[in-house]
Amino acid sequence: MPDNNTHDSTDKRAETDGGVAGQAGQAHRDTDYLSSEVNIINPSTPFMRDHLRVVWTGFIIWVIAVWGPVTLTYLATDAMTTQMPVLGFPLHYFLVAFGAPTSALILSFWYSRKRDALDEKYGIDHTTIEETGHGSEAAATDGGVDQ
Amino acid sequence: MTGVPVVPLQESLLPESLNISFKLLPSILVLGMLGLFLAIGFVFRVADTENMWVAGRSIGNVENGMAIGANWMSAASYLGMAASIALAGFYGLVFVVGWTTGYFILLIFLAAQLRRFGKYTAPDFVGDRFNSDTARAIAAVTTFLIGFVYAIGQAKGMALVGLYVFGDFGFLLPGLDGYQVMVIFMMTITVGYLTLSGMLGATKNQAVQYVILITAFLVGLFVVGYTNGYSTVLPQMEYGMLIDDLGSEFSEPFATSSYYLWIATTFSLIVGTCGLPHVLVRFYTVESERTARWSTVWGLFFICLLYWSAPAFAAFGTDLYSTNVRATYGDPGMASAASEVIVVLAAQLSNLPQWFVGFVAAGGIAAAIATVAGLFIAGSSAISHDIYTNIVNEDATQREQILVGRLAIVALGVLTTLAALDPASSIAALVGYAFALAGSVLFPMFFIGMWWENANRQGALAGMTTGLVGWSIPMINEIVPTYMSSLEAPLSAGLAQWMPAIGSALITLPIVFAVTIVVSLLTDEPDMETKRVVRQCHSPEPMGQHKTAEDVVADGGNAPADD
Numbered sequence: 008m009p010d011n012n013t014h015d016s017t018d019k020r021a022e023t024d025g026g027v028a029g030q031a032g033q034a035h036r037d038t039d040y041l042s043s044e045v046n047i048i049n050p051s052t053p054f055m056r057d058h059l060r061v062v063w064t065g066f067i068i069w070v071i072a073v074w075g076p077v078t079l080t081y082l083a084t085d086a087m088t089t090q091m092p093v094l095g096f097p098l099h100y101f102l103v104a105f106g107a108p109t110s111a112l113i114l115s116f117w118y119s120r121k122r123d124a125l126d127e128k129y130g131i132d133h134t135t136i137e138e139t140g141h142g143s144e145a146a147a148t149d150g151g152v153d154q
Numbered sequence: 155m156t157g158v159p160v161v162p163l164q165e166s167l168l169p170e171s172l173n174i175s176f177k178l179l180p181s182i183l184v185l186g187m188l189g190l191f192l193a194i195g196f197v198f199r200v201a202d203t204e205n206m207w208v209a210g211r212s213i214g215n216v217e218n219g220m221a222i223g224a225n226w227m228s229a230a231s232y233l234g235m236a237a238s239i240a241l242a243g244f245y246g247l248v249f250v251v252g253w254t255t256g257y258f259i260l261l262i263f264l265a266a267q268l269r270r271f272g273k274y275t276a277p278d279f280v281g282d283r284f285n286s287d288t289a290r291a292i293a294a295v296t297t298f299l300i301g302f303v304y305a306i307g308q309a310k311g312m313a314l315v316g317l318y319v320f321g322d323f324g325f326l327l328p329g330l331d332g333y334q335v336m337v338i339f340m341m342t343i344t345v346g347y348l349t350l351s352g353m354l355g356a357t358k359n360q361a362v363q364y365v366i367l368i369t370a371f372l373v374g375l376f377v378v379g380y381t382n383g384y385s386t387v388l389p390q391m392e393y394g395m396l397i398d399d400l401g402s403e404f405s406e407p408f409a410t411s412s413y414y415l416w417i418a419t420t421f422s423l424i425v426g427t428c429g430l431p432h433v434l435v436r437f438y439t440v441e442s443e444r445t446a447r448w449s450t451v452w453g454l455f456f457i458c459l460l461y462w463s464a465p466a467f468a469a470f471g472t473d474l475y476s477t478n479v480r481a482t483y484g485d486p487g488m489a490s491a492a493s494e495v496i497v498v499l500a501a502q503l504s505n506l507p508q509w510f511v512g513f514v515a516a517g518g519i520a521a522a523i524a525t526v527a528g529l530f531i532a533g534s535s536a537i538s539h540d541i542y543t544n545i546v547n548e549d550a551t552q553r554e555q556i557l558v559g560r561l562a563i564v565a566l567g568v569l570t571t572l573a574a575l576d577p578a579s580s581i582a583a584l585v586g587y588a589f590a591l592a593g594s595v596l597f598p599m600f601f602i603g604m605w606w607e608n609a610n611r612q613g614a615l616a617g618m619t620t621g622l623v624g625w626s627i628p629m630i631n632e633i634v635p636t637y638m639s640s641l642e643a644p645l646s647a648g649l650a651q652w653m654p655a656i657g658s659a660l661i662t663l664p665i666v667f668a669v670t671i672v673v674s675l676l677t678d679e680p681d682m683e684t685k686r687v688v689r690q691c692h693s694p695e696p697m698g699q700h701k702t703a704e705d706v707v708a709d710g711g712n713a714p715a716d717d
Contacts, residue, residue: 040693041686041707047605054694062262073255073424074417081413088407096394100405103247104465105390108254108458115258115451122266122447131694 031057032130054129061121065114072110076102168322168333169314169491171479173502176321180512184319187366187516188343191359191523195347198358218440219452221357224364225432226253226453227460228304228525229311232367232518234581235461237493239468240475240482243404245411245419247465249582252423252589254461257454260428261447267604267691268437269446272702276431276532276596277540282704283603284614285684287545292618294536296595297431298562300588301533302569307584308522308529309574312340314495315518318502318511334575340519341574344526345567349560357439363524368459370517374497375463378470378504385466393466400472403483418657419586425659426589429597431536432528441699471500478503494581526570534562578636586656587629593659595621598666604692606671607685613674617666624662628655683707 034053043051050056080087080099087099094101126132168174231253239246271279276297281290313336320339322332330338347359379385385392397405408416427433436453437446472482475496482488492499497518501511538559543550550558577584595618602609602617632655635641644650653661679685690703697706 035694040695041689043689045605045607045685045688045692055692058694065258065262069255069258073251073420077407077413077416077420080407084407088405090398091394094391094394096397097405099407100244100247100397101394103244104250105462107251108461111255111258112451112454112458115261115454118258118262119447119451123444126444126694129694131696 031128035129065118073107169495171492174317174322177508179509180319183512184516192347194359195350199350215449218449220364221360222453223456224360224524225528227521229308229522230582230585232521233311235464236468236496238582239465240472240496241493242410244407248419250461252420256424256427261450265437265446265450266443269443270691270703275535275539276434277536280599284611286611289614290540294540297536298533301529304529304588305526305570306573307581308526309337310577311581312522313337315515318515337574341567341571344523348563360524363520367517367521370514374514375467378500381504389466390462393469396469401483418660422590422657422659425593425597429592432532471496474500474503530563530566533566534559537562578633590658591625594625594662607688608679609674610680612677613670616673617670620669621666628653628658
């Protein structure tokens with residue numbers, strides 16, 4: 008591979024100006040990611056701000072799903088150990104053994120969907136890269152996908 | 155001592171109620187399966203390092219998801235988890251929670267960024283990110299240590315199951331009992347196929363191993379549940395009706411452990427998940443960062459299939475044991491060696507045909523081999539790639555690197571075999587120690603290194619040293635004495651209560667974070683080149699399949715900066 012044209016944003020700008028994405032896509036094209044600080048507490052680019060909003064939302068729900076039932080069981084043992092109707096599980100057992108892993112799975116699916124949606128919002132396309140695997144070809148195919 | 159149920163003394167390593175004898179059909183089944191692994195390893199054998207370590211970066215979504223699953227689900231998941239749930243009750247569920255939910259953290263904070271970083275090994279990241287061969291070496295040694303500690307549990311699991319299939323060959327080698335002979339036999343096979351095939355063969359094999367292990371586990375569960383009248387179509391839900399009959403020990407919260415131990419163990423297992431080198435390296439093998447994300451979702455789904463089912467298996471096994479052998483709880487109760495094979499035992503006690511029980515046993519062996527493969531590849535690449543090629547001999551040829559890698563696999567195999575002859579704890583607990591180590595040393599470096607560009611070399615060195623020391627303290631307190639007859643474990647009961655070996659990352663992780671950040675703030679910022687690599691890992695711009703963030707920064711970095 009001679010060089011990596013996917014990051015040659017001048018090239019891309021010429022082809023995508025017709026506009027896949029609106030403001031966000033414009034912001035993406037105007038961002039120089041290699042000059043923007045990476046700091047989880049203080050995101051420096053619009054993309055990372057949006058991304059971290061998704062990340063922290065998921066993280067908070069995840070914390071509640073993982074340690075919430077156990078903590079409740081510790082605080083209110085009687086209420087949490089009552090038998091569930093139909094299934095027969097003690098409530099705490101079900102929330103831990105089934106609820107926690109399932110929540111993580113659903114959250115993972117949700118996050119990946121959200122992250123794909125973010126790519127779309129910012130006009131980022133991975134498919135050409137996956138198919139060709141070569142930066143130089145990807146630059147040429149960008150135009151085709153964007154139309 | 156805390157966590158008693160999962161760290162039982164090894165009164166006897168032969169599980170008493172298991173039918174230990176040579177069985178023809180199960181033997182053919184297991185040997186056929188091992189032959190298949192060797193054949194796949196041979197067909198996909200490799201001769202260059204790119205394929206050996208990262209499978210040519212060619213692996214797709216579902217295949218990588220399966221590999222994540224097989225890589226992940228070891229003897230600890232297949233055997234140890236049901237064992238802990240049966241013996242430790244509600245506390246045993248820490249493994250169900252800790253070994254699944256961590257994947258979400260891995261996904262949102264690390265998976266795609268790691269793919270963009272795109273090197274070969276976990277120590278590569280630490281060494282390159284912090285520009286330090288010392289940091290690389292510490293990470294490599296940690297990786298090796300994790301592979302070693304983790305694999306002891308796998309060797310134990312394989313040997314226990316091997317006893318059911320092949321019987322007691324204790325007479326073959328003087329001074330060793332049947333369990334120990336089986337450890338040596340199983341480890342020899344695992345090491346043999348690994349030295350042949352490397353990561354590409356391992357990845358292809360892991361997909362096959364996933365199919366075998368999940369089929370064996372699920373079919374085993376359905377058949378055991380159905381033939382005993384416990385369940386019909388959905389044993390993962392129907393075992394709820396049974397819980398009331400199993401005795402309060404099975405479900406009563408905090409009966410065998412404190413709330414604190416529960417939290418500490420899950421925390422440690424979760425951050426360990428995100429710091430295990432053989433897990434992290436799976437994200438270097440995929441074709442793109444989007445694949446890195448979606449294969450994590452697939453991987454977690456494949457993992458959940460087994461983790462939803464293990465408590466059901468534990469419930470069925472416990473009931474069958476109480477009915478057919480003796481009361482599971484109380485004195486004498488179920489022996490720990492018997493609990494470790496409860497999955498196989500449940501099938502045996504249901505009077506199912508021998509070949510079927512053998513099939514369930516074979517799944518356990520597949521699970522253990524797949525994980526040992528991932529661990530040993532990670533451990534040997536740490537030695538060959540990170541220590542030998544990067545530090546000792548920078549001009550090493552591919553041939554030499556592969557040779558050193560293979561020697562490292564053999565060395566790991568020998569060490570693991572020796573330690574597994576008389577293991578200090580249960581399968582799940584042994585594996586838990588490796589998680590505490592990964593969560594104390596590697597996870598903080600990956601997390602801070604990836605999400606804060608100002609973390610620097612001095613911070614990383616101070617943090618990793620703190621992590622290693624922090625992990626060693628409870629290990630010396632609780633585990634080392636079990637290998638010395640003159641000492642009694644734990645040395646300090648108070649320390650064991652607040653900093654248990656299996657959950658020590660709850661204490662060490664915040665300390666390591668603080669040390670790394672404070673030392674980084676007090677010393678110079680890393681150079682711009684390093685910061686740009688970190689930024690490239692987070693940039694949403696797609697990048698080529700064989701590019702690393704470093705390549706992009708080195709040869710393509712100027713163009714966008716000039717805009």
